[in-house]
Amino acid sequence: MGQQLSDAVATLSGVGPARQKGLAELGINTIADLLTYYPFRYEDLQVKDVNEIADQEKVTLKGTVASEPVLARFGRKKNRLNFRLLIDHDVYMVTFFNQPYLMKQIETGQDLAVYGKWDATRSSLTGMKIINPNNADSAFGSIYPASKTVKQGTIQKMIKQAYELYAPVITDIVPANLRAKYRLLPRRQMIHDMHFPASQADSTAARRSATYEEFLLFQMQMQVLKQTDATTNGIAIAYDNDRLKAFIKTLPFELTHAQKRVVNEICLDLKSPKHMNRLLQGDVGSGKTIVAAIVMYAAITAGYQAALMAPTEILAEQHANNLAQVFADTDVNVALLTGATKPAARKTLLAALAAGEINLLIGTHALIQDGVTYANLGLVITDEQHRFGVNQRAAFRQKGGQPDALAMTATPIPRTLAITAYGEMDVSEIDELPAGRQPIQTTWVRSNQANSALSFVHQQIDNGSQAYVVTPLIEESETLDVKNAEALSANLQEYFGASVKVGLLHGRMKPEEKDAVMAAFKAGDIQLLVSTTVIEVGVDVKNATIMMIYDADRFGLAQLHQLRGRVGRGTKASYCILVADPKNQQGIERMQIMTQTTNGFVLAQKDLELRGAGDVLGVKQSGMPEFKVGDPIADLTVLQVAQQDAHAIVQQPDWQSQPDNRALAAYLSQKLAAVGTLD
Ligand code: ADP
Ligand code: MG
Numbered sequence: 001m002g003q004q005l006s007d008a009v010a011t012l013s014g015v016g017p018a019r020q021k022g023l024a025e026l027g028i029n030t031i032a033d034l035l036t037y038y039p040f041r042y043e044d045l046q047v048k049d050v051n052e053i054a055d056q057e058k059v060t061l062k063g064t065v066a067s068e069p070v071l072a073r074f075g076r077k078k079n080r081l082n083f084r085l086l087i088d089h090d091v092y093m094v095t096f097f098n099q100p101y102l103m104k105q106i107e108t109g110q111d112l113a114v115y116g117k118w119d120a121t122r123s124s125l126t127g128m129k130i131i132n133p134n135n136a137d138s139a140f141g142s143i144y145p146a147s148k149t150v151k152q153g154t155i156q157k158m159i160k161q162a163y164e165l166y167a168p169v170i171t172d173i174v175p176a177n178l179r180a181k182y183r184l185l186p187r188r189q190m191i192h193d194m195h196f197p198a199s200q201a202d203s204t205a206a207r208r209s210a211t212y213e214e215f216l217l218f219q220m221q222m223q224v225l226k227q228t229d230a231t232t233n234g235i236a237i238a239y240d241n242d243r244l245k246a247f248i249k250t251l252p253f254e255l256t257h258a259q260k261r262v263v264n265e266i267c268l269d270l271k272s273p274k275h276m277n278r279l280l281q282g283d284v285g286s287g288k289t290i291v292a293a294i295v296m297y298a299a300i301t302a303g304y305q306a307a308l309m310a311p312t313e314i315l316a317e318q319h320a321n322n323l324a325q326v327f328a329d330t331d332v333n334v335a336l337l338t339g340a341t342k343p344a345a346r347k348t349l350l351a352a353l354a355a356g357e358i359n360l361l362i363g364t365h366a367l368i369q370d371g372v373t374y375a376n377l378g379l380v381i382t383d384e385q386h387r388f389g390v391n392q393r394a395a396f397r398q399k400g401g402q403p404d405a406l407a408m409t410a411t412p413i414p415r416t417l418a419i420t421a422y423g424e425m426d427v428s429e430i431d432e433l434p435a436g437r438q439p440i441q442t443t444w445v446r447s448n449q450a451n452s453a454l455s456f457v458h459q460q461i462d463n464g465s466q467a468y469v470v471t472p473l474i475e476e477s478e479t480l481d482v483k484n485a486e487a488l489s490a491n492l493q494e495y496f497g498a499s500v501k502v503g504l505l506h507g508r509m510k511p512e513e514k515d516a517v518m519a520a521f522k523a524g525d526i527q528l529l530v531s532t533t534v535i536e537v538g539v540d541v542k543n544a545t546i547m548m549i550y551d552a553d554r555f556g557l558a559q560l561h562q563l564r565g566r567v568g569r570g571t572k573a574s575y576c577i578l579v580a581d582p583k584n585q586q587g588i589e590r591m592q593i594m595t596q597t598t599n600g601f602v603l604a605q606k607d608l609e610l611r612g613a614g615d616v617l618g619v620k621q622s623g624m625p626e627f628k629v630g631d632p633i634a635d636l637t638v639l640q641v642a643q644q645d646a647h648a649i650v651q652q653p654d655w656q657s658q659p660d661n662r663a664l665a666a667y668l669s670q671k672l673a674a675v676g677t678l679d
Contacts, residue, residue, distance in 0.1 A: 284565025304378025
């Protein structure tokens with residue numbers, strides 16, 4: 001078979017196992033992945049006129065080499081390469097530091113373009129790179145997200161190589177009528193201009209086409225999944241209403257009105273043969289877990305199994321402990337399956353699951369791995385569903401039957417976005433907190449006031465309360481996060497002295513260690529818990545009344561809100577202390593809004609206004625899928641148009657076999673076939 005965009009990147013020269021692994025970490029497995037690995041900015045390589053450039057400006061100059069290059073070595077490893085460049089009858093000095101190999105590439109009399117930094121006082125250029133004459137048609141250098149293992153230069157070279165080899169097999173995916181309607185570029189040109197634009201206008205046009213393509217492909221996946229839902233019958237779960245009512249009576253509290261309402265909404269879906277695909281939104285502490293327990297119990301009374309999937313091991317374990325208690329007086333058999341489950345225990349568990357002896361399985365991603373077979377899965381609930389993508393949702397569906405699906409999230413997403421992003425999931429909302437909750441008082445202090453905040457913490461602990469202290473977040477480096485947390489906990493232990501026991505929790509600890517620490521904190525043996533953000537969602541200790549967050553301005557509002565939701569869960573007055581020295585007005589406003597409202601929806605809206613979608617929604621903590629080019633807020637209209645177009649396409653009878661749609665259909669069937677093979 002000839003070349004295909006689905007070829008593995010390993011087919012390129014220079015890609016061995018190590019590099020392949022590095023690329024996989026960037027999400028690049030195939031040539032197609034590589035070609036759609038778009039730059040996030042461009043360097044201006046346009047050749048400039050010497051008279052128009054400012055001091056220290058980065059520019060490209062073009063001229064004729066007017067002297068033999070001279071290499072001067074100094075120090076042990078340092079060297080400098082000098083030559084003169086003739087531009088319009090004037091001669092300028094060009095200097096490259098520590099790139100001696102350039103000697104070979106520079107010859108007197110040769111025409112050359114050099115990118116570098118201009119020194120106006122000396123009329124000289126400190127060279128950064130020589131612009132490949134083959135690249136002369138591209139006036140921009142593309143800059144890609146790189147990593148420690150895969151460097152910028154490597155990515156650039158590989159994309160160039162991939163494009164040169166595979167350009168002939170890049171064919172259009174977006175149907176011709178839509179391309180004509182929106183004047184989109186042919187795909188080959190679009191990909192070319194994304195990577196090697198000749199002008200600003202070219203790159204803008206390419207980006208416009210790429211955004212539409214990305215959104216259309218996403219919406220098509222949603223529409224196809226939705227159509228599959230509509231045409232394959234879901235299951236009608238005939239639950240035992242009397243037993244369900246009796247169970248609800250055993251709970252230690254009365255459900256709020258909002259909880260009752262959403263339980264009813266979900267139960268109606270369970271009963272109907274329609275496939276349930278529902279999002280349950282509710283602010284932190286609104287009591288989503290008990291709603292989950294009730295509806296799972298309903299499914300179990302009808303003879304089905306239920307599964308509850310959480311994003312982290314800590315949360316899965318907490319749910320398991322919690323629900324084991326909730327179901328203690330029933331005959332529901334609860335089990336926990338995570339990556340930490342030992343092979344022997346896992347084997348026993350899987351056998352019991354396949355035999356239908358386990359009614360409720362709680363866990364992490366482990367729940368959808370190969371080899372996990374359910375006897376009769378009727379209901380799947382994902383907690384903090386924003387951590388799971390479309391693929392995971394689809395994978396669950398492939399676990400046999402057509403289980404009803406409920407996704408719970410505490411991250412409120414503005415409705416227009418939710419609808420476009422989730423492909424019209426039904427939405428239930430818990431818009432009320434259980435009675436008796438104390439509002440959380442939030443204050444913001446500068447880091448030089450942290451000590452007075454700590455003495456307040458001390459006071460509260462002396463009064464019998466407990467506190468969380470969250471350490472600064474160091475982007476991209478878990479190791480540094482851990483170091484920070486260790487240092488801070490040692491400092492605080494010293495500061496508070498022997499009467500206060502300080503505990504430490506971080507992501508590098510073994511599950512048993514984390515458990516032990518959490519258990520000690522719950523039992524009150526630890527009074528102050530220093531933690532990285534692993535406690536972010538869901539953790540529930542009612543006696544904890546203080547949440548102190550260092551470097552709070554490094555966190556998103558949604559995440560701060562989540563962290564704050566760890567306190568104020570009992571009846572004691574609770575406090576959130578933000579320690580931050582924001583660098584700009586936007587940072588100041590973000591700290592201020594935190595002190596002004598505890599309403600998650602207000603915060604989400606504000607976060608959007610202040611930071612834009614890229615930051616709020618592009619990242620892990622949001623409910624939105626991650627897009628490579630498109631920005632679901634800035635390009636919301638495109639997203640909506642793409643949704644309408646996708647909807648219209650799947651409405652056509654036999655849409656896959658129409659010539660115009662064939663490429664699109666082929667792309668999708670490949671994409672959806674890959675679902676289920678999860679990492
Ligand atoms: P969420 O997951 O929505 O953040 P949880 O389900 O963890 O919230 O509930 C927070 C706390 O409130 C838990 O301790 C739970 O037992 C308690 N709770 C839930 N519903 C009620 C209620 N109706 N009345 C009183 N307490 C409740
Ligand atoms: Mg929860």
